[in-house]
Amino acid sequence: MVEALRVDGARVSYLPEGGGAPKLAVDGVSFAVAPGEVLALLGPSGSGKSTMLRAIAGLETLDAGTIRWDGDDLARVPVHQRGFALMFQDGQLFPHRSVADNIAYPLVVGRQKTSKTDAAARVATLLRLVDLTGYGERRVTTLSGGEQQRVALARALAAQPRLLLLDEPLSSLDRELRERLAGDLREILSSTGTTAVFVTHDQSEALAIADRVGVMAAGRLVQVGDAASVWRHPADASIATFLGYSSVLEGPAARVLGLEPQAVALRPEALIIDTNGAIPGVVLSDAPTISGARLRVRIDGAGTLEAVALGEQRFTAGHPVRLRLDRSATASVGTP
Amino acid sequence: MGDRLGGDRHTVTRDRVRPAPGTTIAVVLGAGVPLAFVGLFFLWPVVSMIGRGILPDGALDLSGFADVLTRPRTLRLVGLTLGQASLAAVITTLLGVPVAHVLYRLRFRGRRVLRALVIIPFVLPTVVVGVAFRTLLREGGPLGFLHLDGTFAAIMLALVFFNIAVVARTVGSAWENLDGRQEEAARVLGAGPARVFATVTLPRLAPAIVSAASVVFLFCSTAFGVVLVLGGAKFGTIETEIYLLTTQFLDLRAASVLSVTQLVVVVLVLLIAGRLRVRPGAERGTSAPIRPTAAHTGTIVVTLLVAVFLALPVVTLVLRSLSTKDGFGLGNYVALGTTGTRNALAVPVWVALGNSLTIALAATAIALVIGLSASLVISRRPRSLGLKRALTGLDGVLMLPLGVSAVTVGFGFLIALNQPPFDLRSSPILVPIAQALVAVPLVVRTVLPALHGIDSRQRESAAVLGAPPWRVLRDVDLSLITRPVLAASGFAFAVALGEFGATSFLSRPDRPTLPVVIYRLIGLPGGDNFGMAIAASVVLAAITVAVIALVERLRVGTMGVL
Numbered sequence: 086m087v088e089a090l091r092v093d094g095a096r097v098s099y100l101p102e103g104g105g106a107p108k109l110a111v112d113g114v115s116f117a118v119a120p121g122e123v124l125a126l127l128g129p130s131g132s133g134k135s136t137m138l139r140a141i142a143g144l145e146t147l148d149a150g151t152i153r154w155d156g157d158d159l160a161r162v163p164v165h166q167r168g169f170a171l172m173f174q175d176g177q178l179f180p181h182r183s184v185a186d187n188i189a190y191p192l193v194v195g196r197q198k199t200s201k202t203d204a205a206a207r208v209a210t211l212l213r214l215v216d217l218t219g220y221g222e223r224r225v226t227t228l229s230g231g232e233q234q235r236v237a238l239a240r241a242l243a244a245q246p247r248l249l250l251l252d253e254p255l256s257s258l259d260r261e262l263r264e265r266l267a268g269d270l271r272e273i274l275s276s277t278g279t280t281a282v283f284v285t286h287d288q289s290e291a292l293a294i295a296d297r298v299g300v301m302a303a304g305r306l307v308q309v310g311d312a313a314s315v316w317r318h319p320a321d322a323s324i325a326t327f328l329g330y331s332s333v334l335e336g337p338a339a340r341v342l343g344l345e346p347q348a349v350a351l352r353p354e355a356l357i358i359d360t361n362g363a364i365p366g367v368v369l370s371d372a373p374t375i376s377g378a379r380l381r382v383r384i385d386g387a388g389t390l391e392a393v394a395l396g397e398q399r400f401t402a403g404h405p406v407r408l409r410l411d412r413s414a415t416a417s418v419g420t421p
Numbered sequence: 422m423g424d425r426l427g428g429d430r431h432t433v434t435r436d437r438v439r440p441a442p443g444t445t446i447a448v449v450l451g452a453g454v455p456l457a458f459v460g461l462f463f464l465w466p467v468v469s470m471i472g473r474g475i476l477p478d479g480a481l482d483l484s485g486f487a488d489v490l491t492r493p494r495t496l497r498l499v500g501l502t503l504g505q506a507s508l509a510a511v512i513t514t515l516l517g518v519p520v521a522h523v524l525y526r527l528r529f530r531g532r533r534v535l536r537a538l539v540i541i542p543f544v545l546p547t548v549v550v551g552v553a554f555r556t557l558l559r560e561g562g563p564l565g566f567l568h569l570d571g572t573f574a575a576i577m578l579a580l581v582f583f584n585i586a587v588v589a590r591t592v593g594s595a596w597e598n599l600d601g602r603q604e605e606a607a608r609v610l611g612a613g614p615a616r617v618f619a620t621v622t623l624p625r626l627a628p629a630i631v632s633a634a635s636v637v638f639l640f641c642s643t644a645f646g647v648v649l650v651l652g653g654a655k656f657g658t659i660e661t662e663i664y665l666l667t668t669q670f671l672d673l674r675a676a677s678v679l680s681v682t683q684l685v686v687v688v689l690v691l692l693i694a695g696r697l698r699v700r701p702g703a704e705r706g707t708s709a710p711i712r713p714t715a716a717h718t719g720t721i722v723v724t725l726l727v728a729v730f731l732a733l734p735v736v737t738l739v740l741r742s743l744s745t746k747d748g749f750g751l752g753n754y755v756a757l758g759t760t761g762t763r764n765a766l767a768v769p770v771w772v773a774l775g776n777s778l779t780i781a782l783a784a785t786a787i788a789l790v791i792g793l794s795a796s797l798v799i800s801r802r803p804r805s806l807g808l809k810r811a812l813t814g815l816d817g818v819l820m821l822p823l824g825v826s827a828v829t830v831g832f833g834f835l836i837a838l839n840q841p842p843f844d845l846r847s848s849p850i851l852v853p854i855a856q857a858l859v860a861v862p863l864v865v866r867t868v869l870p871a872l873h874g875i876d877s878r879q880r881e882s883a884a885v886l887g888a889p890p891w892r893v894l895r896d897v898d899l900s901l902i903t904r905p906v907l908a909a910s911g912f913a914f915a916v917a918l919g920e921f922g923a924t925s926f927l928s929r930p931d932r933p934t935l936p937v938v939i940y941r942l943i944g945l946p947g948g949d950n951f952g953m954a955i956a957a958s959v960v961l962a963a964i965t966v967a968v969i970a971l972v973e974r975l976r977v978g979t980m981g982v983l
Contacts, residue, residue: 100806139881142881142885143884143885144881144884144885163884164881164884164885165884165885165886165887165888165889165890165893166887167885168887169885170885170886171881171882171885173878173881173882177876177878177879177881177882179879179882179883179896179897179900180901181900181901190883190886190888190896191886191887194883194886194887194888194889194892194896240886241886244886244887250885
């Protein structure tokens with residue numbers, strides 16, 4: 086693979102507030118990003134993903150390991166000379182500057198000196214790109230959260246970064262807006278051919294935006310691969326759980342459901358109530374959802390599992406049911 | 422999920438911030454200037470002064486302490502200082518808390534204006550307050566029938582007058598930020614208003630109240646101008662005694678011993694106060710001010726009485742300045758163009774005002790340079806624990822002049838800076854430097870919270886977008902603190918303008934400042950002199966109030982100690 090960014094054995098520690106021994110936030114992480122590729126670092130909070138991103142930006146120093154760009158070690162390159170851009174979760178727009186001045190900021194401080202007219206033209210182009218034409222003279226404090234994130238994205242792109250770093254770029258927005266912006270972001274990144282690393286705790290966001298996904302847990306990169314394969318083959322049970330699988334079965338328990346004895350992860354939708362189903366079970370509880378109900382069922386030999394019911398029918402606890410397995414909602418764990 | 426995320430982000434920004442490249446160099450350089458300034462103009466004079474006290478002939482000799490501290494007069498003054506400061510702190514707190522309640526928790530027209538007005542006494546030059554109370558209380562004055570002139574009660578009134586603002590503002594802003602839902606919860610659970618106050622509100626206000634009271638204690642125990650003007654021969658503080666010992670009795674050794682004693686007391690109080698100090702924004706509530714009801718009659722009445730008490734000396738001063746032997750008129754102001762009856766002054770009062778303005782401007786400039794560079798350095802969060810501790814230390818050292826009396830500073834200058842290599846005694850720069858020393862802590866206390874309030878990711882954003890460190894400083898730090906810096910300048914200017922303790926030691930006879938001239942005029946009553954002193958006080962007060970009014974319009978969160 087042609088590599089733009091290469092991280093090798095990165096380790097970052099920090100002193101916990103209130104003293105004590107240093108703690109490892111990032112513990113021996115290695116990965117590479119190809120030119121034009123978008124990599125998502127996915128992990129729960131505290132997994133070290135943001136720290137990894139900040140280390141790439143140069144905002145954290147590595148205790149061990151290297152970060153290279155095009156083969157050059159970045160250890161001695163200060164933040165402002167790396168040619169990257171970082172977009173924070175809440176944008177961090179400069180409140181004392183207008184929208185246009187925020188976007189033009191990298192052009193005036195920048196590595197490449199830009200004339201006033203060129204800068205204005207570039208700002209206009211970027212505003213159009215993020216769908217905010219005419220917003221240039223607005224104060225950033227008057228913008229909605231979604232608009233602020235768009236301006237932050239435009240500002241980061243204005244730097245024409247070799248690498249765009251995004252720290253939970255959509256997490257501060259409400260769901261509907263988040264889903265819409267995720268699509269826009271994907272489109273803007275691919276249309277500008279931007280190489281990007283972005284950090285998120287949201288599985289659907291990672292799926293929607295990234296070419297490849299790296300899963301982080303407790304400071305380590307536990308799995309990395311293209312998005313579809315990560316979901317199809319989570320490396321272990323805890324990754325599977327984090328990726329949204331509700332349970333992992335192995336051996337005899339898997340056999341009860343008619344599966345191979347290798348470990349397998351199930352989404353709730355994997356088990357569907359069906360009078361013609363082959364698997365007997367007993368309902369423990371049910372909660373209505375938009376499309377039917379979500380149930381907890383006990384299946385002899387397999388334990389307590391999640392299942393779904395389609396339609397209006399409600400179930401009381403203790404009610405015997407039959408279930409069928411939908412293999413498209415399962416994934417083999419550990420075996421690629 | 423949202424909460425967990427917030428926590429995550431918080432840890433990332435606060436705990437593991439990598440300094441921008443070159444931070445160490447910048448910290449060393451930026452800390453160097455303020456340190457050199459404080460070292461040369463504060464620590465060295467203070468150390469020299471201590472040396473005078475315990476090393477009179479180059480050998481350690483503590484007999485001076487035994488000798489001076491056992492004098493009945495000294496014992497009486499130390500007792501008086503502590504008693505006076507304690508009593509003033511208690512009275513001020515008892516009156517200030519109801520005022521804080523009314524101004525910060527009740528909703529009525531004009532409360533913003535009242536909040537601004539209540540700080541006027543605090544910023545008035547001490548000499549002006551002294552003159553105002555003399556005018557009010559002396560025989561023939563509006564309250565002359567009380568025969569309080571020259572009594573302990575007069576000093577107490579003036580000290581309380583001065584410091585109500587400290588309590589009202591400190592406690593008030595803490596009160597404003599209390600989450601009102603806790604009170605509502607207590608009410609719903611069956612507690613009456615008094616019980617709610619005692620069991621829910623008061624415990625949460627306690628840190629702010631204690632902090633305000635200790636600041637008041639500190640101010641009162643080092644009070645100088647007011648006590649000198651009102652106390653006469655009978656009453657004084659350690660502070661006035663140091664002044665008298667130096668200027669009247671020329672007993673420098675005894676003065677040193679007293680300065681050291683006072684320094685010890687002040688440092689102790691500062692340490693205690695530091696432990697109790699409320700962190701700004703410790704609690705951020707959302708409770709809206711409430712409409713006054715009958716239940717608030719008590720605090721409203723107290724507040725009205727306090728308002729009258731605060732207004733009375735000021736109004737009296739202004740009225741008295743307009744009354745001349747020939748009835749109402751501007752005679753006293755016209756006389757400011759003269760050197761007074763029997764040539765009491767070396768220069769006309771207007772010239773002294775010019776001196777004051779020039780010197781205060783210079784002092785403001787110095788205080789800004791020192792205070793701003795110190796604040797910028799202190800606001801950094803270096804990674805190494807050693808540097809972190811060093812910055813905390815720098816912060817503490819810069820705060821010392823706030824507590825150490827101005828007279829001690831002035832006296833220290835006289836001792837330390839009159840010989841090579843720093844023979845500055847005849848230099849006109851000495852007065853602004855001394856005033857700047859007093860103003861630096863206020864600049865730091867105003868600017869630093871604003872700098873701390875800047876999200877460090879703002880700086881990181883700028884750096885990642887390609888801004889070199891100096892541009893980050895300019896585009897983020899300095900751009901975001903314009904208003905606090907302006908406010909700090911105004912505050913520093915007002916303080917320098919009214920500074921009397923150090924200035925009285927250092928100003929040269931041919932170049933006196935306005936407070937020095939006022940003190941001289943009331944020392945030589947008769948003829949036009951008292952009237953001139955009052956008119957000059959009104960002028961000085963008017964300028965100070967105008968400056969502070971501009972500062973207030975900037976609406977900066979914290980201002981100095983307020």
